[in-house]
Amino acid sequence: MNKGDLCNIIRKCYPKAFGIRKMLQRLKIKRLNNQLLSKDIIKKCEEDESFKKSIVDKYLNKERSRSLKPITDEMETMIKNVSHYRDIEDKDSLRTDMIFHRLAYGFLPSEYASFKLEEKTKEEIAEFVSDIDTFKFGYSVNDITELQYIVNKADSYKQFTKYFKRDVLIFDKHTKWDDFKSFVEKHRIFIKKKINSAQGNNIELIKVDEIENIEEYFNKNKNISKFLLEELVIQSEEMAKFNSSSVNTIRCMTMVMKDGSIEVPYCFMRTGRNGSFVDNGGAGGIIIGVDEKTGIINTDGFDEYKNVYTEHPDTKVKFKGSQIPKWNDMLELCKSIAKEVNDIGFLSWDMSYTAKGWVVIEVNGIGQLIGPQIVMQRGIKSEIDELIKRMKLVI
Structure with missing residues (x-):
């Protein structure tokens, strides 16, 4: 059992009595804030490049560098795969700026690249919601204990089986x-x-006929970890036309207002590349904006390496103007399920359209807000701040 799994188990035991759960949620948000540099240091870094470099070097060379390793690994992936970055001669300055944006504002290197932060002014950057901003938002409107039953995919499946x-x-x-x-x-x-997988990681397509000894496979794998084994989803022709090897999904974000009403401020589509069976942006997929009111695709496609596509690069299906089938049915389904969940104000539903209608692929307790900002090519911080004013806080 890893540290994350242990934390999830402990959080399921948090009592509501005496405000203990709220206190622990506030502590969680405080810890997220403490991951960021102080305003005074940020200001000095913005004014003095050499000072900025010294601060970044300090964090990379101290014990905290261990927690930054996933960030530095992702940074190197971005520098290797984003064509614009490959052409930059002074990559050390680029690395310093990427790490600074993580330490100062909470942006992942993938967000730095996708939002083109190196081209943005300080005021423009302030309008983008970062990775840490997203978690602060999520822990403000989602009960920390109820959230664990969403994060754990086995518990989530039990809760939403019929969907x-x-x-x-x-x-x-x-x-x-x-x-x-x-x-x-x-x-x-x-x-x-895997029950705690995310972004297309730890997901396998298993072909039984390729397993030499199925009983041996059973005995070996059941003791490794906890998994969901899922029947293969067969998507409709309308969705398969974008890419048939992956189940192309709609990410629908639901937010619960103080009056109990459900709003869907952001939706986007994800499609995989030829030969891939997952559609996640983090796994090489393409994300495309969808008008949340009409279900009409209204942007070009984007991947996490800053590539832009007017059509699917493999199938040549044009993105803008395509209509997602039975759109209102999907909206109403997501809204109705969201009403069934207690003390969770922000959920992200991954939905697929099939011969059975819309089905839930999975539910995300704190869905990343990188998607809407990539497809719209702008920040949504002001919009999220306005939504928070109308949502029921749990802290």
Whole structure:
């Protein structure tokens, strides 16, 4: 069991009595704020490049550099894959600026690249919602204990089973051989998903006929971790036209207002590349903006390496103007499910359109706000601040 799993288990035990849960949520937000540089240091860094470099070097060379390793790894991926960055001669200054934007404002290197922060003024940068901003928002409107039942994909599936509309088996050390055998006999190809996976990571397409000894596979894998085994989703022709190898999904963000009404301020579509079975931007997919009122695609496509596409690069299907089928049905479904969830104000639903209608692929407790800002090519900080004023806070 890793540290994250242990934290999730502990958070499920937080009591509401005496305001303990609220106090712990405020502490969580305070810790997020403490990850950032003070305003005085930020101001001095913005005025003095050499001072900025010294601050970044200080953080990279001290013990905190261990927590920055995922950030520096992502940074190197961006520098390697973004064509504009490959042409920059002074990559050390670029690296310093990327890390500074993480330390000062909470931006991931992928956000730095996608939002083109190197080209933005201080005022423009302030309008973008960063990774840390997103988590602060999420912990302001989502109860920290109830959130764990969304984060854990097994718990999430149990909560929303009827909206998945497909067979799912929770696969761990308690799974019986007969249940597993029945599942694989029925589903010769299925999805294996780690219960705490995100951004397309730890997701496998399993073909039973390629497994030499299925009972040996069962005994070995059930003791490794906890997984969901899911029946393969067959998307509709209208959605498959973008890319048939991946299940192309709609990310629908629901927010609960103080009066109990549900609003959907942002939606976008994700489609994979030819041969890939996942559509996540972090896994090489393309994201495209969708008008949340009409379901009409209204932007070009973007990947996380700053590439822009007017059409799908493999299938040549044009993005702008395409209509997502049965759009109102999806909106109403997401809104109605969101009303069933207690003390959670912000959810992101990954939805697929199939012969069975719209189905839930998965639910995200604090869905990243990088997507809307990429497709709209602008920051939404002011809009989120206005939404927060009308939402029920849990802190």
